[in-house]
Amino acid sequence: MPELPEVETTIRYLTSKVKGKKIISISKSQKKLRKNLNFDDFESISQRKIISVERFAKYIVIRLDNDNYLLVHLGMSGRLKFYLNKNYKKEKHDHVVLQFDNFKIVFNDPRRFGMFFRLEDLEKVKIFFDNYGTDLLSNKIKIKDIYEKFTSKKVSLKQALLDQSLLVGIGNIYANEALFHSKLSPLRLTSSLNLAELTKLISSCKFVLKLSLKNGGSSINDYKSPDGTLGSFQRLFKVYQKKHVIFKKKSYKIKKIVQNGRSTFFSPALQK
DNA sequence: CGGTAGACCTGACCGC
DNA sequence: TGCGGTCAGGTCTACC
Numbered sequence: 001m002p003e004l005p006e007v008e009t010t011i012r013y014l015t016s017k018v019k020g021k022k023i024i025s026i027s028k029s030q031k032k033l034r035k036n037l038n039f040d041d042f043e044s045i046s047q048r049k050i051i052s053v054e055r056f057a058k059y060i061v062i063r064l065d066n067d068n069y070l071l072v073h074l075g076m077s078g079r080l081k082f083y084l085n086k087n088y089k090k091e092k093h094d095h096v097v098l099q100f101d102n103f104k105i106v107f108n109d110p111r112r113f114g115m116f117f118r119l120e121d122l123e124k125v126k127i128f129f130d131n132y133g134t135d136l137l138s139n140k141i142k143i144k145d146i147y148e149k150f151t152s153k154k155v156s157l158k159q160a161l162l163d164q165s166l167l168v169g170i171g172n173i174y175a176n177e178a179l180f181h182s183k184l185s186p187l188r189l190t191s192s193l194n195l196a197e198l199t200k201l202i203s204s205c206k207f208v209l210k211l212s213l214k215n216g217g218s219s220i221n222d223y224k225s226p227d228g229t230l231g232s233f234q235r236l237f238k239v240y241q242k243k244h245v246i247f248k249k250k251s252y253k254i255k256k257i258v259q260n261g262r263s264t265f266f267s268p269a270l271q272k
Numbered sequence: 273c274g275g276t277a278g279a280c281c282t283g284a285c286c287g288c
Numbered sequence: 289t290g291c292g293g294t295c296a297g298g299t300c301t302a303c304c
Binding site: 113261 | 275277286
């Protein structure tokens with residue numbers, strides 16, 4: 001589910017609800033997540049105020065007033081949901097509940113690929129994100145550095161876009177959409193790109209991410225922002241799960257292949 | 273070291 | 289109605 005636009009959408013909403021608010025108590029389910037809070041974490045979290053909610057890679061990073069951090073990753077099916085106390089009734093797959101004064105933030109995740117854990121200071125956070133690449137929504141993208149990283153690898157462009165140590169924020173849907181927008185083939189090798197092509201690819205990534213953000217992310221099956229609002233970017237998909245694409249008033253066939261276990265959709269005629 | 277299958281899970285959907 | 293197969297937005301690991 002959630003790629004960068006969905007994570008950003010969640011964060012923007014969350015910030016408006018929890019910034020400056022105090023966590024009264026925490027509870028968690030017994031079910032195993034990729035990473036889950038320990039009971040020892042509870043005392044470092046409860047009675048703490050939330051200073052900020054920010055994004056690092058596809059993680060939601062919540063800073064507390066004792067410089068502890070809560071890291072949340074939505075995995076494939078995770079959501080953070082907002083409930084006024086009186087509206088909450090426990091649902092299947094609710095795994096973590098943060099209790100505030102008159103509302104709750106609930107981490108719900110059917111497939112449990114998500115993560116919810118604590119890091120005890122900023123240093124730990126920095127170390128955790130040490131290996132991540134350039135954030136595509138950052139204003140300080142250095143094309144030359146990325147070009148070096150790309151050309152020193154010999155993997156398909158599709159795989160490279162999913163590799164968060166190269167570029168941060170693209171997932172399977174947006175990889176397909178960005179490659180189509182750039183008219184580059186997902187099968188091309190990173191080592192074959194020239195600087196102009198990489199520049200085009202990155203600007204296409206930024207374009208699809210920003211467009212999606214503007215539309216509140218994509219709602220496929222189950223993604224919703226914490227208040228239940230649906231995103232609408234899925235209506236703008238050009239190739240993902242499509243059979244044909246219209247380009248300059250002509251229709252082109254979309255081919256579906258599998259690369260590294262993930263579905264790739266592209267137009268062999270238009271993407272070279 | 274680099275690269276690639278497989279693992280981790282539940283649920284929705286499709287064909288029989 | 290039920291059952292089996294396939295597929296899904298993302299990382300990790302184990303192994304060559």
